[in-house]
Amino acid sequence: MNPAMDDSIEIEPTPCAKDRGNDLPVLNEILHALNELLTHDRQTVIDIKSLPFGPVDEERLSIALGQGEVAATIHTLGESRVTETAYAGIWWVEHRNEQGAVIAKFIEVTYMPDILKAQHEDVIVARQKLKDALETIKLNGA
Protein backbone atom coordinates (compact mmCIF):
# COMPACT_ATOMS: atom_id res chain seq x y z
CA MET A 1 0.00 0.00 0.00
CA ASN A 2 1.22 3.45 -0.81
CA PRO A 3 2.11 5.05 2.54
CA ALA A 4 0.64 8.31 1.27
CA MET A 5 -2.76 6.56 1.04
CA ASP A 6 -2.51 5.05 4.51
CA ASP A 7 -4.96 7.07 6.58
CA SER A 8 -3.92 5.23 9.74
CA ILE A 9 -0.78 7.40 9.79
CA GLU A 10 -1.39 10.44 11.93
CA ILE A 11 1.14 13.20 12.19
CA GLU A 12 1.46 14.35 15.77
CA PRO A 13 1.08 18.09 16.10
CA THR A 14 4.07 20.11 17.20
CA PRO A 15 4.48 19.78 21.00
CA CYS A 16 2.19 22.41 22.42
CA ALA A 17 0.56 23.92 25.49
CA LYS A 18 2.77 23.02 28.41
CA ASP A 19 5.57 22.01 26.05
CA ARG A 20 6.63 24.30 23.18
CA GLY A 21 3.91 25.16 20.68
CA ASN A 22 4.84 27.35 17.72
CA ASP A 23 1.58 29.28 18.00
CA LEU A 24 2.03 30.30 21.63
CA PRO A 25 4.97 32.67 21.05
CA VAL A 26 2.92 34.38 18.33
CA LEU A 27 -0.02 34.85 20.70
CA ASN A 28 2.37 36.43 23.20
CA GLU A 29 3.74 38.69 20.45
CA ILE A 30 0.19 39.73 19.56
CA LEU A 31 -0.52 40.54 23.22
CA HIS A 32 2.61 42.68 23.29
CA ALA A 33 1.45 44.39 20.09
CA LEU A 34 -1.92 45.20 21.68
CA ASN A 35 -0.07 46.87 24.56
CA GLU A 36 1.93 48.89 22.02
CA LEU A 37 -1.26 49.97 20.26
CA LEU A 38 -2.91 51.10 23.48
CA THR A 39 0.06 52.78 25.10
CA HIS A 40 1.99 54.21 22.12
CA ASP A 41 -0.62 54.12 19.33
CA ARG A 42 1.83 51.95 17.39
CA GLN A 43 0.49 49.37 14.94
CA THR A 44 2.12 45.99 14.32
CA VAL A 45 2.02 43.74 11.27
CA ILE A 46 3.14 40.11 11.50
CA ASP A 47 3.88 38.24 8.26
CA ILE A 48 2.56 34.71 8.77
CA LYS A 49 4.87 33.40 6.04
CA SER A 50 7.89 34.37 8.10
CA LEU A 51 6.85 32.06 10.96
CA PRO A 52 8.09 28.45 11.27
CA PHE A 53 4.62 26.93 11.47
CA GLY A 54 3.93 23.21 11.27
CA PRO A 55 0.85 21.56 9.76
CA VAL A 56 -1.59 22.57 12.51
CA ASP A 57 0.01 25.63 14.07
CA GLU A 58 -1.77 28.19 11.89
CA GLU A 59 -5.09 26.42 12.37
CA ARG A 60 -4.56 26.42 16.12
CA LEU A 61 -3.70 30.13 16.05
CA SER A 62 -6.81 30.84 13.99
CA ILE A 63 -9.02 28.95 16.48
CA ALA A 64 -7.39 30.75 19.40
CA LEU A 65 -8.07 34.17 17.87
CA GLY A 66 -11.63 33.36 16.84
CA GLN A 67 -14.06 35.30 14.67
CA GLY A 68 -14.98 38.95 15.26
CA GLU A 69 -17.60 41.43 14.09
CA VAL A 70 -16.06 42.68 10.84
CA ALA A 71 -15.36 40.88 7.58
CA ALA A 72 -14.53 42.74 4.35
CA THR A 73 -13.56 41.64 0.85
CA ILE A 74 -11.44 43.77 -1.48
CA HIS A 75 -11.33 43.11 -5.21
CA THR A 76 -8.05 44.33 -6.66
CA LEU A 77 -5.27 42.20 -8.19
CA GLY A 78 -7.30 39.23 -6.99
CA GLU A 79 -9.33 39.03 -3.81
CA SER A 80 -8.20 40.18 -0.37
CA ARG A 81 -10.05 39.39 2.82
CA VAL A 82 -9.84 41.45 5.97
CA THR A 83 -11.45 39.95 9.07
CA GLU A 84 -11.38 41.07 12.64
CA THR A 85 -10.70 38.38 15.21
CA ALA A 86 -12.70 37.90 18.38
CA TYR A 87 -10.23 40.33 19.95
CA ALA A 88 -10.88 43.91 18.85
CA GLY A 89 -7.89 45.45 17.11
CA ILE A 90 -6.47 42.12 15.94
CA TRP A 91 -7.10 41.46 12.23
CA TRP A 92 -6.35 38.80 9.66
CA VAL A 93 -5.39 40.27 6.26
CA GLU A 94 -5.18 37.66 3.51
CA HIS A 95 -4.18 38.52 -0.07
CA ARG A 96 -4.99 36.17 -2.92
CA ASN A 97 -3.98 36.36 -6.57
CA GLU A 98 -6.38 36.25 -9.51
CA GLN A 99 -6.22 32.46 -9.49
CA GLY A 100 -7.37 32.37 -5.88
CA ALA A 101 -4.06 31.29 -4.35
CA VAL A 102 -2.99 32.89 -1.08
CA ILE A 103 0.10 35.01 -1.81
CA ALA A 104 0.49 36.77 1.53
CA LYS A 105 -1.12 36.60 4.94
CA PHE A 106 -0.70 38.99 7.84
CA ILE A 107 -1.94 39.56 11.35
CA GLU A 108 -2.38 43.29 11.82
CA VAL A 109 -2.76 44.80 15.27
CA THR A 110 -4.33 48.18 14.57
CA TYR A 111 -7.60 50.10 14.86
CA MET A 112 -8.17 49.66 11.13
CA PRO A 113 -5.90 48.03 8.49
CA ASP A 114 -4.63 50.63 6.00
CA ILE A 115 -5.81 48.62 3.01
CA LEU A 116 -9.44 49.15 4.06
CA LYS A 117 -9.19 52.92 3.95
CA ALA A 118 -9.89 54.79 0.72
CA GLN A 119 -6.52 55.97 -0.58
CA HIS A 120 -5.88 59.68 -1.20
CA GLU A 121 -4.74 59.10 -4.81
CA ASP A 122 -7.87 57.05 -5.53
CA VAL A 123 -10.08 59.78 -4.05
CA ILE A 124 -8.54 62.36 -6.41
CA VAL A 125 -9.29 60.09 -9.37
CA ALA A 126 -12.78 59.44 -7.99
CA ARG A 127 -13.53 63.18 -7.79
CA GLN A 128 -12.65 63.60 -11.47
CA LYS A 129 -14.60 60.53 -12.50
CA LEU A 130 -17.69 61.72 -10.65
CA LYS A 131 -17.36 65.17 -12.22
CA ASP A 132 -17.18 63.54 -15.66
CA ALA A 133 -20.16 61.33 -14.85
CA LEU A 134 -22.21 64.35 -13.79
CA GLU A 135 -21.29 66.19 -17.01
CA THR A 136 -22.42 63.21 -19.01
CA ILE A 137 -25.71 63.06 -17.12
CA LYS A 138 -26.26 66.81 -17.71
CA LEU A 139 -25.43 66.48 -21.40
CA ASN A 140 -27.88 63.63 -21.77
CA GLY A 141 -30.51 65.71 -20.00
CA ALA A 142 -31.23 62.98 -17.48
Next chain:
Amino acid sequence: MLQPWNKNGLTVAERLQAEGISRRGFLKFCATTASMMALSPSMVPAIARALENAKRPSVIWLSFQECTGCTESLTRSHSPNLETLILEQVSLDYHHTLQVASGEAAEEAREAAMKENNGRYLVVVDGSIPVDNGGVYSTIAGITNLEMLRETAEGAAAIIAVGTCAAFGGIGYAKPNPTGAMPVSAIISDKPVINVSGCPPIPTVISGVLAHFLTFDKLPEVDDLGRPITFFGQSIHDRCYRRPFYDRGLFAESFDDEGAKKGWCLYRLGCKGPATYNACATTKWNEGTSFPIEAGHPCLGCSEPDFWDMGGFYQPLSTPTGDVTRTLVYGVVAGALIGAAAGSMARTRKIKAQKEHYKVTTDDLEESS
Protein backbone atom coordinates in the same frame (compact mmCIF):
# COMPACT_ATOMS: atom_id res chain seq x y z
CA MET B 1 6.17 36.18 -22.34
CA LEU B 2 9.12 38.27 -23.35
CA GLN B 3 8.62 41.98 -23.05
CA PRO B 4 10.13 44.45 -25.48
CA TRP B 5 12.40 46.99 -23.81
CA ASN B 6 10.19 49.60 -22.23
CA LYS B 7 10.98 52.81 -24.04
CA ASN B 8 8.15 54.89 -22.56
CA GLY B 9 9.98 55.12 -19.22
CA LEU B 10 6.96 54.54 -16.99
CA THR B 11 7.64 53.77 -13.35
CA VAL B 12 6.15 50.69 -11.71
CA ALA B 13 3.43 52.76 -10.02
CA GLU B 14 2.58 54.49 -13.30
CA ARG B 15 2.42 51.18 -15.14
CA LEU B 16 0.03 49.72 -12.58
CA GLN B 17 -2.09 52.87 -12.74
CA ALA B 18 -2.13 52.70 -16.54
CA GLU B 19 -3.45 49.15 -16.23
CA GLY B 20 -6.37 50.46 -14.14
CA ILE B 21 -5.06 49.17 -10.82
CA SER B 22 -6.05 51.39 -7.89
CA ARG B 23 -3.74 52.81 -5.24
CA ARG B 24 -5.22 50.22 -2.91
CA GLY B 25 -4.09 47.58 -5.38
CA PHE B 26 -0.66 49.20 -5.43
CA LEU B 27 -0.55 48.92 -1.61
CA LYS B 28 -1.45 45.25 -1.90
CA PHE B 29 1.32 44.84 -4.48
CA CYS B 30 3.78 46.51 -2.07
CA ALA B 31 2.66 44.38 0.89
CA THR B 32 2.98 41.14 -1.05
CA THR B 33 6.31 42.30 -2.49
CA ALA B 34 7.63 42.98 1.03
CA SER B 35 6.51 39.52 2.07
CA MET B 36 8.14 38.03 -1.03
CA MET B 37 11.39 39.84 -0.27
CA ALA B 38 11.16 38.51 3.30
CA LEU B 39 11.30 42.09 4.53
CA SER B 40 9.45 43.35 7.57
CA PRO B 41 5.91 44.58 6.86
CA SER B 42 7.04 47.88 8.37
CA MET B 43 9.05 48.35 5.15
CA VAL B 44 5.89 48.64 3.01
CA PRO B 45 5.81 52.48 2.98
CA ALA B 46 9.51 52.54 1.96
CA ILE B 47 8.82 49.97 -0.76
CA ALA B 48 5.86 52.02 -2.00
CA ARG B 49 8.04 55.15 -2.19
CA ALA B 50 10.80 53.26 -4.03
CA LEU B 51 8.42 51.57 -6.48
CA GLU B 52 6.86 54.92 -7.33
CA ASN B 53 10.18 55.82 -8.96
CA ALA B 54 11.39 52.38 -10.05
CA LYS B 55 11.75 51.76 -13.78
CA ARG B 56 11.92 48.45 -15.57
CA PRO B 57 15.44 47.09 -15.73
CA SER B 58 16.60 45.06 -18.70
CA VAL B 59 17.31 41.44 -17.75
CA ILE B 60 19.47 39.02 -19.73
CA TRP B 61 19.01 35.44 -18.56
CA LEU B 62 21.86 33.08 -19.49
CA SER B 63 21.31 29.33 -19.21
CA PHE B 64 24.55 27.39 -19.24
CA GLN B 65 25.36 23.84 -18.03
CA GLU B 66 21.97 23.27 -16.38
CA CYS B 67 18.80 21.18 -16.36
CA THR B 68 16.27 24.08 -16.71
CA GLY B 69 14.94 23.21 -13.25
CA CYS B 70 15.58 26.75 -12.05
CA THR B 71 13.48 28.26 -14.85
CA GLU B 72 10.84 25.58 -14.25
CA SER B 73 10.79 26.52 -10.59
CA LEU B 74 10.07 30.15 -11.41
CA THR B 75 7.64 29.72 -14.28
CA ARG B 76 5.68 26.84 -12.76
CA SER B 77 5.19 28.66 -9.51
CA HIS B 78 1.71 28.22 -8.07
CA SER B 79 1.37 31.92 -7.40
CA PRO B 80 1.75 33.04 -11.00
CA ASN B 81 0.16 36.42 -10.55
CA LEU B 82 2.84 37.75 -8.25
CA GLU B 83 5.69 36.27 -10.28
CA THR B 84 4.04 37.45 -13.48
CA LEU B 85 3.71 40.93 -12.06
CA ILE B 86 7.37 40.96 -11.17
CA LEU B 87 8.34 39.63 -14.58
CA GLU B 88 6.15 42.25 -16.21
CA GLN B 89 8.02 44.90 -14.29
CA VAL B 90 11.34 43.78 -15.76
CA SER B 91 12.22 43.66 -19.43
CA LEU B 92 13.29 40.09 -20.01
CA ASP B 93 15.26 40.61 -23.20
CA TYR B 94 16.98 37.24 -23.55
CA HIS B 95 16.10 33.78 -22.23
CA HIS B 96 16.69 30.62 -24.28
CA THR B 97 13.72 28.72 -22.97
CA LEU B 98 11.14 31.50 -22.92
CA GLN B 99 12.01 33.65 -25.92
CA VAL B 100 10.37 33.24 -29.27
CA ALA B 101 13.42 34.24 -31.28
CA SER B 102 16.06 31.64 -32.01
CA GLY B 103 19.44 31.39 -33.69
CA GLU B 104 20.99 34.64 -34.87
CA ALA B 105 17.90 36.68 -33.99
CA ALA B 106 18.18 35.54 -30.36
CA GLU B 107 21.81 36.52 -30.14
CA GLU B 108 21.00 39.85 -31.77
CA ALA B 109 18.42 40.49 -29.02
CA ARG B 110 21.09 39.88 -26.38
CA GLU B 111 23.57 42.16 -28.09
CA ALA B 112 20.94 44.88 -28.57
CA ALA B 113 19.93 44.75 -24.91
CA MET B 114 23.58 44.96 -23.86
CA LYS B 115 24.22 47.93 -26.12
CA GLU B 116 21.07 49.88 -25.23
CA ASN B 117 21.41 49.36 -21.50
CA ASN B 118 25.15 49.31 -21.06
CA GLY B 119 26.08 49.49 -17.38
CA ARG B 120 22.46 49.18 -16.22
CA TYR B 121 21.18 45.72 -17.16
CA LEU B 122 20.88 42.74 -14.88
CA VAL B 123 22.30 39.34 -15.79
CA VAL B 124 20.69 36.19 -14.41
CA VAL B 125 22.69 32.99 -14.80
CA ASP B 126 21.53 29.43 -14.21
CA GLY B 127 23.90 26.51 -14.65
CA SER B 128 27.61 26.11 -14.08
CA ILE B 129 30.27 27.18 -16.55
CA PRO B 130 32.62 24.52 -17.94
CA VAL B 131 36.16 25.89 -18.28
CA ASP B 132 38.31 22.86 -19.13
CA ASN B 133 39.73 22.77 -22.67
CA GLY B 134 38.70 26.34 -23.29
CA GLY B 135 35.11 25.70 -22.24
CA VAL B 136 34.20 23.61 -25.30
CA TYR B 137 31.84 21.36 -23.34
CA SER B 138 28.94 23.80 -23.58
CA THR B 139 28.41 26.34 -26.33
CA ILE B 140 25.53 28.50 -27.53
CA ALA B 141 25.52 29.78 -31.11
CA GLY B 142 29.15 28.71 -31.33
CA ILE B 143 30.11 30.79 -28.32
CA THR B 144 31.38 29.02 -25.22
CA ASN B 145 29.51 29.64 -21.98
CA LEU B 146 32.72 31.04 -20.54
CA GLU B 147 33.07 33.58 -23.35
CA MET B 148 29.37 34.52 -23.28
CA LEU B 149 29.42 35.07 -19.52
CA ARG B 150 32.51 37.28 -19.64
CA GLU B 151 31.17 39.25 -22.61
CA THR B 152 27.68 39.75 -21.12
CA ALA B 153 28.93 40.52 -17.61
CA GLU B 154 31.13 43.33 -18.85
CA GLY B 155 28.33 45.88 -19.15
CA ALA B 156 26.10 44.49 -16.39
CA ALA B 157 25.07 46.38 -13.26
CA ALA B 158 24.92 43.12 -11.30
CA ILE B 159 24.66 39.36 -11.72
CA ILE B 160 22.24 36.96 -10.04
CA ALA B 161 23.53 33.38 -9.96
CA VAL B 162 20.31 31.37 -9.77
CA GLY B 163 20.50 27.78 -8.52
CA THR B 164 23.26 25.82 -6.85
CA CYS B 165 25.04 25.16 -10.19
CA ALA B 166 25.52 28.87 -10.95
CA ALA B 167 26.14 29.71 -7.30
CA PHE B 168 28.50 26.91 -6.25
CA GLY B 169 29.01 24.63 -9.28
CA GLY B 170 26.29 22.14 -8.31
CA ILE B 171 26.13 18.73 -9.95
CA GLY B 172 28.48 19.73 -12.75
CA TYR B 173 31.11 20.62 -10.14
CA ALA B 174 30.58 17.34 -8.26
CA LYS B 175 33.41 14.81 -8.36
CA PRO B 176 34.93 14.01 -10.79
CA ASN B 177 33.84 17.27 -12.48
CA PRO B 178 34.66 16.12 -16.03
CA THR B 179 34.03 19.49 -17.68
CA GLY B 180 35.87 21.66 -15.17
CA ALA B 181 32.57 23.25 -14.14
CA MET B 182 32.83 26.48 -12.14
CA PRO B 183 30.36 28.83 -10.46
CA VAL B 184 29.83 32.40 -11.68
CA SER B 185 31.71 33.93 -8.75
CA ALA B 186 34.86 31.99 -9.69
CA ILE B 187 34.91 33.68 -13.09
CA ILE B 188 33.48 37.15 -12.53
CA SER B 189 35.15 39.15 -9.81
CA ASP B 190 34.60 42.77 -10.86
CA LYS B 191 30.79 42.88 -10.66
CA PRO B 192 28.36 42.38 -7.76
CA VAL B 193 27.32 38.70 -7.83
CA ILE B 194 24.53 37.39 -5.63
CA ASN B 195 23.95 33.67 -5.15
CA VAL B 196 20.38 32.37 -5.03
CA SER B 197 21.24 28.76 -4.35
CA GLY B 198 18.96 25.74 -4.19
CA CYS B 199 18.29 22.78 -6.45
CA PRO B 200 16.06 24.34 -7.55
CA PRO B 201 15.83 27.64 -5.69
CA ILE B 202 12.49 28.58 -4.14
CA PRO B 203 10.62 30.56 -6.84
CA THR B 204 9.67 33.27 -4.38
CA VAL B 205 13.32 33.73 -3.47
CA ILE B 206 14.22 34.25 -7.15
CA SER B 207 11.35 36.73 -7.52
CA GLY B 208 12.25 38.32 -4.20
CA VAL B 209 15.80 39.13 -5.30
CA LEU B 210 14.54 40.44 -8.66
CA ALA B 211 11.97 42.52 -6.77
CA HIS B 212 14.66 43.89 -4.47
CA PHE B 213 16.76 45.03 -7.43
CA LEU B 214 13.70 46.48 -9.13
CA THR B 215 12.61 48.29 -5.98
CA PHE B 216 15.85 49.57 -4.54
CA ASP B 217 18.08 49.50 -7.66
CA LYS B 218 20.67 47.37 -5.83
CA LEU B 219 21.14 43.82 -4.65
CA PRO B 220 20.16 42.85 -1.09
CA GLU B 221 22.62 42.29 1.74
CA VAL B 222 24.41 38.93 1.49
CA ASP B 223 25.95 36.32 3.80
CA ASP B 224 29.51 34.98 3.62
CA LEU B 225 28.53 32.76 0.67
CA GLY B 226 27.04 35.66 -1.25
CA ARG B 227 23.40 34.70 -0.57
CA PRO B 228 20.68 37.19 0.42
CA ILE B 229 20.54 37.23 4.21
CA THR B 230 16.80 37.81 4.31
CA PHE B 231 16.26 34.33 2.85
CA PHE B 232 19.45 32.50 3.87
CA GLY B 233 20.14 34.09 7.25
CA GLN B 234 18.90 31.18 9.34
CA SER B 235 19.31 27.44 9.09
CA ILE B 236 16.47 25.12 8.14
CA HIS B 237 16.95 23.53 11.57
CA ASP B 238 16.50 26.80 13.45
CA ARG B 239 13.25 27.56 11.61
CA CYS B 240 11.95 23.98 11.46
CA TYR B 241 8.59 23.31 13.09
CA ARG B 242 10.03 19.91 14.18
CA ARG B 243 12.77 21.64 16.18
CA PRO B 244 10.86 21.13 19.49
CA PHE B 245 11.12 17.34 18.94
CA TYR B 246 14.88 17.68 18.44
CA ASP B 247 15.12 19.67 21.66
CA ARG B 248 13.27 16.93 23.50
CA GLY B 249 15.43 14.17 21.96
CA LEU B 250 12.56 12.66 19.95
CA PHE B 251 13.84 11.25 16.64
CA ALA B 252 12.50 9.09 13.83
CA GLU B 253 14.91 6.15 13.49
CA SER B 254 13.52 4.87 10.18
CA PHE B 255 10.97 6.07 7.62
CA ASP B 256 8.22 3.82 8.91
CA ASP B 257 8.66 3.73 12.67
CA GLU B 258 6.44 5.36 15.28
CA GLY B 259 8.65 8.44 15.41
CA ALA B 260 8.24 9.01 11.66
CA LYS B 261 4.47 8.58 11.92
CA LYS B 262 4.34 11.09 14.75
CA GLY B 263 6.38 13.63 12.81
CA TRP B 264 9.44 13.61 15.04
CA CYS B 265 12.82 15.09 14.13
CA LEU B 266 14.54 13.54 11.07
CA TYR B 267 18.10 14.25 12.19
CA ARG B 268 19.09 10.59 12.49
CA LEU B 269 17.72 9.88 9.01
CA GLY B 270 20.28 12.21 7.52
CA CYS B 271 18.56 15.58 7.73
CA LYS B 272 21.03 18.31 6.73
CA GLY B 273 18.80 21.05 8.17
CA PRO B 274 21.31 22.09 10.87
CA ALA B 275 23.98 22.79 8.24
CA THR B 276 21.69 24.21 5.56
CA TYR B 277 20.66 27.82 5.16
CA ASN B 278 17.51 28.52 3.15
CA ALA B 279 13.93 29.74 3.53
CA CYS B 280 12.14 26.40 2.91
CA ALA B 281 10.85 26.10 6.50
CA THR B 282 9.00 29.40 6.33
CA THR B 283 8.44 30.30 2.66
CA LYS B 284 7.73 26.65 1.79
CA TRP B 285 6.85 25.17 -1.62
CA ASN B 286 3.79 24.52 -3.76
CA GLU B 287 1.76 27.56 -2.88
CA GLY B 288 3.18 27.57 0.64
CA THR B 289 1.82 24.08 1.25
CA SER B 290 4.85 22.42 2.83
CA PHE B 291 8.54 21.64 2.44
CA PRO B 292 10.49 18.34 2.31
CA ILE B 293 10.73 17.89 6.09
CA GLU B 294 6.99 18.55 6.46
CA ALA B 295 6.45 15.84 3.82
CA GLY B 296 8.51 13.43 5.96
CA HIS B 297 11.85 13.57 4.14
CA PRO B 298 15.14 14.88 5.52
CA CYS B 299 16.59 18.08 4.08
CA LEU B 300 19.27 17.22 1.48
CA GLY B 301 21.11 20.50 1.97
CA CYS B 302 20.68 21.46 -1.70
CA SER B 303 21.41 25.16 -1.15
CA GLU B 304 24.87 24.49 0.29
CA PRO B 305 28.17 24.19 -1.63
CA ASP B 306 29.24 20.61 -2.49
CA PHE B 307 25.98 19.06 -1.31
CA TRP B 308 26.36 16.25 -3.85
CA ASP B 309 29.68 15.22 -2.31
CA MET B 310 28.67 15.39 1.33
CA GLY B 311 28.80 11.63 1.81
CA GLY B 312 25.21 10.43 1.50
CA PHE B 313 21.78 12.00 1.79
CA TYR B 314 20.71 9.56 4.53
CA GLN B 315 23.84 9.72 6.63
CA PRO B 316 23.44 11.74 9.83
CA LEU B 317 25.62 14.81 10.07
CA SER B 318 27.52 13.48 13.06
CA THR B 319 28.93 10.51 11.12
CA PRO B 320 31.88 10.96 8.73
CA THR B 321 30.79 12.76 5.60
CA GLY B 322 34.00 12.44 3.58
CA ASP B 323 34.40 10.00 0.72
CA VAL B 324 35.59 6.93 2.68
CA THR B 325 36.32 4.92 -0.47
CA ARG B 326 38.63 7.61 -1.76
CA THR B 327 40.35 7.85 1.64
CA LEU B 328 41.10 4.13 1.49
CA VAL B 329 42.52 4.34 -2.03
CA TYR B 330 44.77 7.28 -1.19
CA GLY B 331 46.03 5.42 1.88
CA VAL B 332 46.99 2.32 -0.06
CA VAL B 333 48.64 4.24 -2.89
CA ALA B 334 50.78 6.18 -0.45
CA GLY B 335 51.69 2.99 1.33
CA ALA B 336 50.92 4.71 4.60
CA LEU B 337 49.88 2.31 7.27
CA ILE B 338 48.00 4.95 9.20
CA GLY B 339 46.07 5.97 6.10
CA ALA B 340 45.22 2.37 5.35
CA ALA B 341 44.11 1.78 8.91
CA ALA B 342 41.90 4.89 8.81
CA GLY B 343 40.50 3.80 5.47
CA SER B 344 39.83 0.35 6.83
CA MET B 345 38.04 1.83 9.84
CA ALA B 346 35.98 4.08 7.61
CA ARG B 347 35.10 1.15 5.40
CA THR B 348 33.97 -0.84 8.41
CA ARG B 349 31.80 2.05 9.56
CA LYS B 350 30.42 2.44 6.07
CA ILE B 351 29.44 -1.23 5.86
CA LYS B 352 27.97 -1.04 9.36
CA ALA B 353 26.04 2.08 8.50
CA GLN B 354 24.70 0.41 5.35
CA LYS B 355 23.51 -2.60 7.36
CA GLU B 356 21.70 -0.61 10.01
CA HIS B 357 20.62 2.91 10.64
CA TYR B 358 23.55 4.66 12.19
CA LYS B 359 22.77 5.63 15.78
CA VAL B 360 24.11 8.78 17.33
CA THR B 361 23.90 10.04 20.87
CA THR B 362 22.32 13.28 22.01
CA ASP B 363 25.81 14.53 22.86
CA ASP B 364 26.86 13.93 19.26
CA LEU B 365 23.89 15.92 18.05
CA GLU B 366 24.60 18.83 20.35
CA GLU B 367 28.28 18.91 19.32
CA SER B 368 27.55 18.94 15.62
CA SER B 369 24.69 21.43 15.60
